[in-house]
Amino acid sequence: MSNDDMILKAEGVYKSYRMGPAEVRVLKGVDLAVKKGEFVAIVGASGSGKSTILHILGALDRPDKGVVRFEGRDLSGFGAGELNRFRNRMVGFVFQFYHLLDELNVLENVVLPAMVSATVVGWLGNRKRAKKRAGELLEELGLGERQRHKPYQLSGGERQRVAIGRALMNEPKVLLADEPTGNLDSVTGNGILDVLERLNGRGQTIVMVTHDERIARRASRTITLADGKMR
Numbered sequence: 001m002s003n004d005d006m007i008l009k010a011e012g013v014y015k016s017y018r019m020g021p022a023e024v025r026v027l028k029g030v031d032l033a034v035k036k037g038e039f040v041a042i043v044g045a046s047g048s049g050k051s052t053i054l055h056i057l058g059a060l061d062r063p064d065k066g067v068v069r070f071e072g073r074d075l076s077g078f079g080a081g082e083l084n085r086f087r088n089r090m091v092g093f094v095f096q097f098y099h100l101l102d103e104l105n106v107l108e109n110v111v112l113p114a115m116v117s118a119t120v121v122g123w124l125g126n127r128k129r130a131k132k133r134a135g136e137l138l139e140e141l142g143l144g145e146r147q148r149h150k151p152y153q154l155s156g157g158e159r160q161r162v163a164i165g166r167a168l169m170n171e172p173k174v175l176l177a178d179e180p181t182g183n184l185d186s187v188t189g190n191g192i193l194d195v196l197e198r199l200n201g202r203g204q205t206i207v208m209v210t211h212d213e214r215i216a217r218r219a220s221r222t223i224t225l226a227d228g229k230m231r
């Protein structure tokens with residue numbers, strides 16, 4: 001595969017955490033390449049470093065050693081503004097526990113990333129368009145009737161769909177999902193996987209982390225993280 005097809009790439013990534021005198025070596029030379037349009041699952045035991053590598057791929061954390069490339073460009077060369085732009089617009093995050101804001105309603109939660117990335121003047125001009133897009137996303141996710149509800153009034157599956165809507169708001173090139181079904185029963189979890197499959201069918205690149213092989217099977221490719229490396 002040529003470098004051009006690769007949207008996200010990790011090369012020899014190392015990461016350790018220092019806990020007092022002890023050092024936990026989590027990633028020991030992870031290589032990984034995600035092609036545009038792929039739906040990749042990263043599986044591994046609890047504590048194997050799945051969340052760690054996902055955070056590094058999304059620039060929420062940085063490697064001790066090694067390189068992460070987005071569309072061929074080394075993330076370590078990004079300035080602060082460019083990094084913020086990357087985190088806010090190029091990737092979208094979905095977490096196991098949703099991380100929605102209970103003070104905001106469903107629509108406002110989904111609109112939030114557009115607000116964050118806009119200037120004040122830009123936001124005033126774009127507010128209507130952003131709300132329209134958020135409404136359409138929620139409609140698609142089967143939450144058209146729930147826009148004015150608060151997150152705590154929704155079920156787990158509904159909350160995760162809101163979180164997916166929020167992650168998609170700025171049309172990210174890659175969706176990064178960390179155990180997106182981890183807090184849901186299997187039927188509801190399958191509903192979330194259906195949503196991810198549908199998005200991938202329309203070209204959305206997805207990297208999903210899970211400890212569950214059965215869930216990973218819904219992706220088009222599975223890679224296993226063990227002993228700090230990709231097998």
Ligand SMILES: Nc1ncnc2c1ncn2[C@@H]1O[C@H](COP(=O)(O)OP(=O)(O)OP(=O)(O)O)[C@@H](O)[C@H]1O
Nearest residue numbers: 017018024026045046047048049050051052053211
């Ligand atoms: N901020 C931190 N400080 C210290 N140790 C950490 C930190 N973050 C993670 N670790 C340790 O790094 C290892 C890998 O953690 P990580 O969260 O990436 O695992 P995981 O594969 O996502 O596990 P799970 O399936 O339980 O979510 C664990 O041993 C964890 O305790």
Ligand SMILES: [Mg+2]
Nearest residue numbers: 050051052178
């Ligand atoms: Mg984790």
